Amino acid sequence: MPKKAKLILSDGKEFAGVLPKWVNSDITGEVVFNTGMTGYVESLTDPSYSEQILVFTYPLIGNYGVHKDKWESGKIHAKAVVISSQMDDWSHPLSDKSFRQWLMDQNVPILSSVDTRALTQYLREKGAMPGLIATKAPNKLKINLKTPLVSIAEPEVFNPKGKKTVVLIDCGAKDNIVRSLVGMGLRVKKVPYDYDLSKEEYDGVMLSNGPGDPTDYKPTIKIIKKLLKQDKPVFGICLGSQLMGLAAGAKTYKLKFGHRGHNQPCMDVTNQKCFITSQNHGYAIKEKSLPKNWNTLFKNLNDDSIEGIYHTSKPFFSVQFHPEACPGPTDTQYLFERFYKSL
C-alpha cells in the first residue's frame, strides 16, 4: 500500500499526495514544473534537473513505459517526481519496464495523486522554490539545497575516426548532443567542466547544458573567455548559452519559474522566422547587458526573454533552448548543421 505524504514548499504551503511504500527518507530539492506531454524518460535523465524535484503538469505519465535507448544520461538526475495520476499500466512494444518500477530501481521517489495543476499555478505565482517531500511535516521547516554539479571525471572520445573534432565541455550534457554531433560525422571529445583546453587540437567547441546557476561555473567561464579571444567556432546550448554570455561580459538573472516544456515559441530575430523549441532552464541572459559585438539571436515570443546570442564577426553563437530535442520538437536541429558548416 502506498503511504500518504506531502510536498511542503519552503514558504510552508503543502500539497497532499501518496508515496510508494519503499520510500523511507525525506527528499529535498528545488521544485520546478515541466509542461511537456511526452518524454518523461528523456526529461528525468537530463542532468539539468539535478537537485530538482520535477512536477509534470501533464496528468498521465508512464503510459508507454521505459526503454533504455531513450535515456539522456546514465541515470535519473531529478531528485523526485511529482505527478497527478497513479500510472501502473503501460504499453509499448519497445519498452521493457514500467515507469514506477524504473523510479524504484533508480531509487527516485514519486509523489502521486497530487493536484499538479494547483501546484503549478502556485509555483507560477510565487516562483520556483525549495521543497521537501515527507510523510510528516517537520517542526521547523528549513530546506538547504546543494549546488548541483554534473560532469565527467576524465575526457571521453566518441567517433574517434571522425574527420573534424569538436570539444564538448561537459557541465551535464545530454547524450543527444553527442549523438547529434556524431551523426554529422564529427569526432567528439567530451571533457570535464574545468578542463584546460590550451594544449588541445580541435575544430570547434560545444558548451553543454547543465544544472544550476551559471555564475557558479567560474572555471568554465574562465576557459570560455580564452576561447572567445580566438577564432574557432563555439556553440553553446542552454547553460552553455548563459556561460557564453557571462564569458563575453554579459549578466545573467534567475527567471521567476523558468522555462520548462516543449512548446516554447522562439523567433530568430535576424530573419523573423519562428520555431517551437524544447526548453529547460531557470536562468537567462540580461539583454541590456550584452557587450559590444554581441547581439540577440533568438527571442522568446511569450515573454521576450533572450533565447540565444551571437558574435557579430566571429563564429560564436548560442541558444537557450535545446536544438537536440529529446524530449520535444525537432524544429531547430538545423542549428547543428550551421555549427558544422562553420567548422
Place this chain on the structure above:
Amino acid sequence: MKLRKVLILGSGGLRIGQAGEFDYSGSQAIKALKEEGIETVLINPNIATVQTDPDMADKVHFLPLNIKYVEQVIKEDKPDGVLLSFGGQTALNLGLELHDKGILKKYGVKPLGTSIKTIKATEDRELFKAELDKIGVSTAKSIATYSVAEAKKAAKAIGYPIMMRSGFSLGGLGSGLIRNEAELVARTSEAFHKIDQVLIEEYLLGWKEIEYEVVRDSDGNTITVCNMENLDPMGVHTGESIVVAPSQTLTNTEYHHLREVAIKTIKHLGIIGECNIQYALNSNTGEYRVIEVNARLSRSSALASKATGYPLAYVATKLILGKKLHELRNSVTGETSAFFEPALDYIAVKMPRWDLNKLKTDNYNIGSEMKSVGEVMALARSFPEALQKAIRMQNTGSKGLTDNIYEFKGKYAQEIEHPTFRRVFAVAEAFSKGKSVAYINKLSNIDNWFLYQIKNIVDCDKELSKGKLEKDLVKKAKVLGFSDATLAKKFKLSEVAFRKKRISLGIKPSIKLIDTLAGEFAAETNYLYLTYSGTENDIEPLKNSVITLGSGPYSIGSSVEFDWCAVNTVKTLKNSKKNTIIVNSNPETVSTDFDISDRLYFDELTYERVCDIADYEAGSPIVVSVGGQIANNLAVPLSESGFKILGTTPKDINRAENRKLFSAMLEKQGIDQPDWTEVTTLAKAKKFADKVGYPVLIRPSYVLSGGAMSVVDSDAEMKQYLDKATTLSPDHPVVISDFILGAKEIEIDGVASDGEIVVYAISEHIENAGVHSGDATVVLPAQHLYLETIRRVKKITKQIVKSLNITGPFNVQYIAKNNEIKVIECNVRASRSFPFVSKVTKINFIELATQSILGTIDKTKEYQTLELDYVAVKSPQFSYNRLKGADPVASVEMASTGEVACFGDNLTEAFYKSWLATDQ
C-alpha cells in the same frame, strides 16, 4: 492586395460526415474578416446556423450550393476573394468546380489561402502520393484504377486484404476493407457508377491511427496545434472512432517524428491556414504512412480547437489574409502569441454519437465509412473519467461504461472483432466475464494501454458490488468516472440520497480551467471542466449570472438549431447585463466557442453535473428551454433539488410533457385531440385499436423526435411492436393514439409571457400529418390555410398558453382535417423551427423568449408574421446515401439529419430552391 469583399461558401444542411462543425468554422471566419474591415457575403442554405444570423455576414444568401447559384451571387455581389476551406468538402469541391469552369477568373474572384493547385494535390490521390514521394514521406501503397478489371489487377499486385478508397469524397464515402476478389468486384462495380477513380491500397490492419492539426502562415512559420490518437485502430474511420487528445501511447520519439513529418509535408505542399494530416503508425517497427491531408477546416480541427482552446478557424482566417502567426495574439491568454503549441494538463476524449436504430438499419457495424450523426467531447485528468463522462454525454441512457444498456447475449467477442458502434461496451462486458487484456487486444488490435484503463473501470465496478459505502471507495470510483446514478444503484440508494451522502463525505469535483498552457501563464480564459482528480478550484463563482443549458450531441431530432437557440439566448442575456454561463458537451457547436459566453463548462448535461455546477455557481438561475429535450428533461429534477429554473415553471412543463396531465388539461378546456389511451397490456392495446380502427400510433411518454415511435396497421404488427420495442409494465406504459390519415399538419412557434402570447408564427407542412415534423417540408407563411383555420388555431394556442401559464418559448403541433382541428402535442421549450421562423419573419423569437424569461419584455409591442412579401420553405436533409440497407421512407420516426431553407416570391420557387439545396 487589399481585400474589399469576401465570399464564404458554407456547407449546407447537416448530414452524416458533415455536421455542425462548419457553423463553428464559418462563424469564426466571418468574425475574423469583419475585424479587418472586410465586407462578407455568405452562401449557405442552412437556416438553423449561427453564421447565417443577421449580425454575422454583411449579406447572407439562403441558396443551394451549386455552380448556378454561386455564379449568380458572384455576378451580383462582386466579391474580390473567396474562402473555400470553411464549408467542409461541399465548399471545397464547389470551389474547385468554380475554378475549373473559369468562373472565378471570369469575375476576378481570388481563391484565398491555400492555392487551387495545392488543394488538387491533396484531393487527387495519385498527385498526392507523387508530391510526398518527392520529399521522402511514406504513403500507403496505392494504385489508382479506372475500371473493375484494373482494380482486380491492382489488388492482386498488393495482395488481399486491401483497402478500397475513392478520391474527392467526404467521410470516407465508398471506401472499405476488401478481403477477396468477389468482394472487390461487387464493391468496385458499385463505386464506378458514381466515380471515375478508385484506389486500391495496402491494408494497414491494426496500425495506430494518429492525426495532427497543422497551422502555417504565408511566411512558412508552422505549428502543430495538437495531435490525436484513435482508440480504434486503422480500419475504423476517424469520425467513427473514440479519439483522444493528445496521443497517449506514443513515445516522445514517435510523437515528434510524426510532428516533424507533418511540418515537412505541409511546408512542401504550401498550405496556408489550417489543415490536418492523418497517419497510420506501426509502433513495433516505427514505420508510418501518411493516409491523407485535408487542406481545409474539418471535423477534426473543430475537435482540436475545442480540445486545446486554440481558436483554429479564427487564426486560420487571419493567416489566409496574410497575417503572420507571431503577429497574432493568443486570444485565450490575451498575453502570449498565436505562434505556440498548446500544452494540455488534461485529456480530451471524443466519442461519436450514432442513431442507427432510428435509421431503420440492422447493420450496427462501423468501419471506414461514417455513420455517426454527431459527437461529444469529455475532458478530465484521467482516461477512465473522461471515457465515462463521454458515455453519459452521448445521451443514450447509459450512466457509465458498466451501466450497459445493450444486450450482447454472449456474443461480445464478435462485436469486438468486427466493430459495432457499441464496441467499447462489448470490451467492458468481456472484462466483466473475466477475459484478459491480451485476448481483447488480439481480437481488436486496440492498444493495451486503453484496454488496461477500461479494465480498471470494470475492476472497480466489481469492487463496488462487494464494497461498503465509505469514503476511500467512493473517491476511487469518482476518480474513475463513475456517476452518482451508478453508485446509488450499487449502494441501493436514490441518486439524490447518494449525492447528499457523497457531499457529506467531502467528495466533490474540482473545477479546472483550460488555459492552453498547462498553467504556465495566468490566462484570462472562460473555459472550464470538472474532474475528481484534483483538490482545488481554479475559479470563484460568477456573480449576477444565468446558466444556459446547451443541446449536447447532435443526433437525429437535436441538431444545430438548438445550438442557434443557446447562442442567441446568451447574446440576449449579455445585452441584458447578465453574466452568462453555458453548459454543453458538443465540440461541433458555436455555443462552445471561446468568445460566446462569460463562462463555458464543457461538461455533461446530466442531473448530477448540472447540480455540481449550479451548486458552485450558487444562486445562478438556469435556462432549460433552449437546449432541446435533453435540457428540458432536467427541469423537474433540478427544480425538485431547489435550483431556480427560469421561465415556465417545471410543474407546468411537466403538465405539457406528461401525456395524461396534458390530455386532461385539453379535455377540461374543450380542446380536441386524437383519441388516445395509455396501456400496460397487449389486450388493452388491441381493444383500443378495435375502437378507433387501425392504423394507430404507438409511443412511450417523454418523446423526442419520435424515439421508438411507430405506426401499426394490424393486431399482428401491434404484437410485434410491443414484443420488440418495449417492456410493457405498469411502470412503463405505452401511449396509443388514433392515427388520422389524409390530414394537414400545422405548427405554431411562439413566445409567451405570463400565459399571454407575445409573438407567434404559423407554418404548414407540405406532407400530410404522419410524417414526423422534423422530416416534413415546412412552409412559412402558411399558403393554403383558411383564415378560419388560422383563427381557430390561434384561439386554441391562446388557451393552451394560458392554461400552462407559459413564459418563454413554446411550440404546438396541430392536425386539421374536414375543418376539425386537433392538438398533437405542445413543447414548452424552443423547437427545432425557431431559427427558421426567426429568420423568415425577421423577428428573433429567442431574443423575445429570453426577454420574457427575464421579465424585461415589452408586452405592448405587436408583431406581424402572417403577411410577408415572400415565401420560405424548409426541407429536411437526409443522409440515406451513406447508410447501406437503410430504408429511406419518411415516417413518424424522424430520420433526417439536418435541414435547409430557401426563399422565393412564391411557393413554387421557394420549394424548388429548397429542394435543390438538399442536394439529394
